[in-house]
Amino acid sequence: MSALTKFGLCMLLGFGASALADDVTRQDTTLNFGDFTSPAQWTYPASARGKVPAVLLIHGSTPADMDFTVTGPDGKPLSSIFRDISGALSARGVAVLRYNKHYVAGPGKVDYEKFYGQADLKTFLKDAETALDAMKHNPRVDPRRIFVYGWSEGSTVAARLVRDHPEVRGLILQGPVTLPWGELFDKQLTDVQLPYLRQVAPGGLTNANVMTALSGPGGLVASSGVSFALSPESFTSGQPSLNLALDLNRDGILDLDREYLPGVRAYLKGQLDTPQGFLNIYSDTRSLPPVTAQVPYLKVPMLIVQGINDANTPEPYLMTLQQAIVQAKGRATIKRYAGLGHTLGPASSVIDDNFRPIAQQPLNDMAEWVLRQ
Numbered sequence: 001m002s003a004l005t006k007f008g009l010c011m012l013l014g015f016g017a018s019a020l021a022d023d024v025t026r027q028d029t030t031l032n033f034g035d036f037t038s039p040a041q042w043t044y045p046a047s048a049r050g051k052v053p054a055v056l057l058i059h060g061s062t063p064a065d066m067d068f069t070v071t072g073p074d075g076k077p078l079s080s081i082f083r084d085i086s087g088a089l090s091a092r093g094v095a096v097l098r099y100n101k102h103y104v105a106g107p108g109k110v111d112y113e114k115f116y117g118q119a120d121l122k123t124f125l126k127d128a129e130t131a132l133d134a135m136k137h138n139p140r141v142d143p144r145r146i147f148v149y150g151w152s153e154g155s156t157v158a159a160r161l162v163r164d165h166p167e168v169r170g171l172i173l174q175g176p177v178t179l180p181w182g183e184l185f186d187k188q189l190t191d192v193q194l195p196y197l198r199q200v201a202p203g204g205l206t207n208a209n210v211m212t213a214l215s216g217p218g219g220l221v222a223s224s225g226v227s228f229a230l231s232p233e234s235f236t237s238g239q240p241s242l243n244l245a246l247d248l249n250r251d252g253i254l255d256l257d258r259e260y261l262p263g264v265r266a267y268l269k270g271q272l273d274t275p276q277g278f279l280n281i282y283s284d285t286r287s288l289p290p291v292t293a294q295v296p297y298l299k300v301p302m303l304i305v306q307g308i309n310d311a312n313t314p315e316p317y318l319m320t321l322q323q324a325i326v327q328a329k330g331r332a333t334i335k336r337y338a339g340l341g342h343t344l345g346p347a348s349s350v351i352d353d354n355f356r357p358i359a360q361q362p363l364n365d366m367a368e369w370v371l372r373q
Contacts, residue, residue, distance in 0.1 A: 023045060023046045023047050023091055024043050024044070024045065024046060024087055024090040024091050025043070025044050025045075025046045025090075026041055026042065026043050026044075027041065027042040027043075027044070028040070028041050029041065029042060029134075031099050031127070031130050031131055031134060032130065033102055033126075033127050033130060036102050036103055038099045038100045038101075038102070038104075038127070039065075039066060039099070039100050039105070039106065040066060040097065040098065040099035040100070040131070040134075041066055041086075041097075041098060041099075042095060042096070042097055042138070043086040043087060043089075043090040043095065043096045043098075044090055044095050044140060045090050045091065045092070045093045045094065045095070048093060051139075051140060051141060051142035051143075052093060052094060052095050052140065052141065052142060052145075053093070053094050053095070053141075053142055053145035053146070053147065053169070053370055053371070053373075054094065054095040054096065054097065054135055054138070054141040054142070054145070054146050054147070055089055055094055055095070055096050055097075055146075055147045055148070055149050055172070055370060056096075056097050056098075056128070056131055056132055056135055056146070056147070056148050056149065057082050057085060057086065057096060057097070057098040057149050057151075058124070058128050058148065058149060058150040058151070058154035058157050058158045058161070059082070059101055059124075059151065059153070059154045060151040060152035060153045060154050060175075060312075061152060061153040063101055063103065063104045063110040063112070063115045064082075064100070064101050064104060065100050065101075065104055065106050065107045065109075066082060066083075066098045066099050066100050067080035067081075067082050067083040067098070067107070068080055068081045068082040068083075069107040069108075070355045071107070071108070077107070078355060078356070078357075079343060079345065079355055079356065079357045079358070081151075081343050081344075081357075081358050082098045083098075084357065084358050084363070085149070085358070085363065085366070086098055088363035088364075088366075088367060089363075089366065089367050089370065092367035092368075092371065093367075093371065094367060094370050094371070095138075095140060095141055097131055097134065097135055097138075099127075099131055101115075101119075101124065101127075102115065102119045102123055102124065102127055103115040103118075103119060116278070116281075119281075120281045120286035120287070121153070121156060121157060121281065121282075121286060121287045121288045122286065122288070124153075124154075124157050125157050125160055125161060125288065128148075128157055128158070128161045129161065129164075132146070132148070132161060132165065132168075144169065145169050145373065146167075146168055146169055147168065147169055147170045147171070147172060147370055147373070148161055148162050148168055148170075148171055148172070149171075149172040149173075149174070149366075150171075150172070150173055150174070150176070151173075151174040151175060152174070152175045152176070152177065152312055152313055152342065153177065155173045155174070155175070155176035155177050155291050156177050156287070156288040156289065156290060156291060156294070157288060158171060158172075158173065159171065159173070159176075159288075159291045159294040159295075159298060160288050160289075160294060162298060162300055163294055163297040163298060166299055166300065168300055169300065169301075169373055170300050170301045170302065170303065170369075170370070170373050171298065171300055171301070171302045171303070172302070172303045172304075172305070172366060172369070172370075173291060173302065173303070173304045173305070174304075174305050174306075174344065174362075175305075175306060175307065175310050175312060175313040175342050175344075176290075176291045176304060176306075176313060176318070176321060177290045177291055177313055178290055178291060178292045178313065178317045178318055178320045178321040179290055179292070179317050179320065180290055181272070181279075181282035181283075181287055181290070182268075182269065182272055182282075184290075184313065184317075185268050185272070185279065185282075186265065186268070187314055187317065188221055188225075188311065188312070188314070189225060189261070189264060189265065189268070190261075191314050191316075191350065192221050192222050192225070192311045192314070192350045192351060192353075193221065193222055193224070193225025193226075193228075193264075194225070194256060194260075194261060195222075195350075195351060196216075196218040196222035196223065196225065196351045197213065197225060197226070197256055197260070198256060199216075199217075199218075199351070200212060200213045200216040200217075200218070201213050201256070203253065204253040204254050204255045204256055204259075204260070205226070205229055205242060205253070205254040205256070205260060206242070206252060206253050206254070207241050207242055207252070210226060210229075210230070210240050210241070210242060211240055213226045214226045214227070214240060217351075217352070218351050218352070218354075219311055219341070219347070219351065219352055219353040219354030219355070220311075220353075220354055220355060221311035221312055221342075221350075221353065222311060222350070222351045222352075222353070225264070228264040228267055228268070229242055229243055229246055229254055229260055229263070229264065230242065230243060231243045231244065242254060243263075245263075246259050246260065246263035246264075247259060291321055292320050292321045292324045293324075295321070295324040295325055295327075295328045295330055296324075296328045298328075298330060299330075300331075301331045301332070301333075301373060302325075302330065302331065302332040302333070303332070303333050303335070303365075303366065303369045304318070304321070304332055304333070304334045304335070305335050305337070305344060305362050305365065305366065306318050306334070306335070306336050306337070307336075307337050307340035307341045307342060307343075307344050307347065307353070308336055308337060308338050308339070308340065309338075309339065309340060309341045309347040309348065309349055309350050309352070309353050310340075310341050310342045310347075310350065310353060311341060311342060311347070311350040311351070311353035312342040312353075313342065314350060315336065318334070318336075322334060333369060335362070335365055337359070337361065337362060340359055340362070341353030341354070341355070341356065342355065343355050343356060343357070343358055344358045344359055344362040345357050345358050345359060346359065
């Protein structure tokens with residue numbers, strides 16, 4: 001991945017690279033999603049006898065494989081949070097089912113035209129229904145102790161799935177979407193991307209410093225804000241240059257407050273509202289409501305795990321979800337983790353949050369919560 005492609009435009013998430021325990025067994029399978037057969041895998045506690053509780057993992061954004069593999073600039077895997085979660089839970093006595101997203105054949109093997117042109121959150125909800133049905137019919141799974149886990153984008157899918165299936169035992173949400181989609185993207189802009197640019201380009205963005213900003217110390221969300229100010233030619237030529245349409249006074253400098261911020265806000269709104277826009281999957285017609293709006297319909301116990309330095313779904317807005325849960329008299333255990341980001345991996349700040357491997361404590365907390373239910 002070059003500095004130019006680092007923008008990653010989605011609110012992705014995903015990490016982890018710890019080894020699976022020896023007492024975990026794995027069984028490859030597939031799920032039939034209609035026009036796509038998804039590779040999938042069960043993990044089981046090898047020493048378990050009889051039926052066991054089980055967790056279904058639902059992805060965050062981007063065309064993710066079953067491990068949620070994230071690669072670095074050199075193409076080498078940085079993390080695989082779903083592999084790590086499944087290994088950790090199964091080592092503690094819990095079966096896990098994970099699968100590739102629709103139109104994803106494996107890490108980096110994606111039908112991008114179909115993924116971005118045909119799939120949306122309602123597609124992913126239908127796929128999760130198929131996976132949940134497979135879980136219910138697995139003879140090794142206790143059908144009374146099935147849990148659904150959703151990460152970021154997947155939190156909205158998981159919440160709707162549990163709303164439709166109240167027989168599910170519990171819901172785990174990691175870095176949940178608490179704000180309307182457009183508002184969330186604006187918070188990423190004002191809380192993460194703009195502060196990053198104030199660090200690396202305090203005098204404004206120019207053609208002379210744009211590459212430095214792209215390849216600077218910010219994590220994926222922080223540095224992706226630079227890409228919103230680039231000319232369309234940058235993405236075909238590989239030579240980043242500023243979009244002159246944003247330079248209102250034509251001085252060659254994008255003032256961060258007077259030009260960059262309003263210009264990027266308009267750009268993101270267009271990408272959300274336009275059918276061909278890269279954010280249109282999160283439009284009202286193609287998305288699912290934030291978890292906050294779904295809380296009144298969720299009657300099962302919930303575990304919410306949130307990194308305080310999460311750049312994708314910033315922690316301050318978790319309060320809106322907490323308030324909704326209290327108002328709905330919901331049952332939720334909420335755990336915040338200092339020094340962790342969107343993947344619940346180490347992050348010294350929201351600017352630094354860069355999809356590092358998931359820490360051990362959240363894995364322990366998830367396993368213990370499931371086993372207590």
